[in-house]
Amino acid sequence: MVQYSYCQMTLKINVLVGTMTGTAQLVAQELELAWDDGEVQVETLLMDQLDCSVFAREGVFLICTSTYGQGDVPDNAKPLYEDLKAKRPDLSQLRYGVFGLGDRTYAETFNFGGQRFDELLAELGARRIGERVKHDASSGVLPEEMASEWGEEWLKLARRAAGQAA
Numbered sequence: 001m002v003q004y005s006y007c008q009m010t011l012k013i014n015v016l017v018g019t020m021t022g023t024a025q026l027v028a029q030e031l032e033l034a035w036d037d038g039e040v041q042v043e044t045l046l047m048d049q050l051d052c053s054v055f056a057r058e059g060v061f062l063i064c065t066s067t068y069g070q071g072d073v074p075d076n077a078k079p080l081y082e083d084l085k086a087k088r089p090d091l092s093q094l095r096y097g098v099f100g101l102g103d104r105t106y107a108e109t110f111n112f113g114g115q116r117f118d119e120l121l122a123e124l125g126a127r128r129i130g131e132r133v134k135h136d137a138s139s140g141v142l143p144e145e146m147a148s149e150w151g152e153e154w155l156k157l158a159r160r161a162a163g164q165a166a
């Protein structure tokens, strides 16, 4: 009898977290629990101390960030955001998703943190996987709940994107 065996390549997902009070980190933890198994390897990194060299890592990326101030990225995300703006690396090989957190009470700047990263990465040639998520803290929906539901679909798209890139 012939036995067939195949080996599916492990998908690596780097989750980069921009947060002020930890909500985005809860979202990342939820996604890591949902995704991380034998076939998917998730690494979650707080953006503190990161610079644009982080995008040399293997795998796809998820930017998981809230919004503060006048529609700014959170303080811990500023060094990475500013480094990308200053160095403008070619990110045409990069595939990424965005899970943004915000509050519609801030009508003029709703979810600008995620939007800023999204626009900058696209300018640098990176291609987004799926739609940008815009969680609204005033909606009553917990971001972790939204994340686990959304995460299933996004994982399928990420697998496809990683296959295309290979």
Ligand SMILES: Cc1cc2nc3c(=O)[nH]c(=O)nc-3n(C[C@H](O)[C@H](O)[C@H](O)COP(=O)(O)O)c2cc1C
Residues within 6 Å of the ligand: 018, 019, 020, 021, 022, 023, 024, 025, 065, 066, 067, 068, 069, 070, 071, 072, 074, 101, 102, 103, 104, 106, 109, 110, 111, 112, 137
């Ligand atoms: C001082 C302050 C400013 C904020 N500014 C904005 C804003 O401009 N736009 C927005 O969509 N949300 C804004 N938010 C809402 C946060 O982004 C939202 O509550 C988010 O879930 C917090 O996530 P974090 O705990 O990961 O930082 C602000 C919240 C605070 C406390």
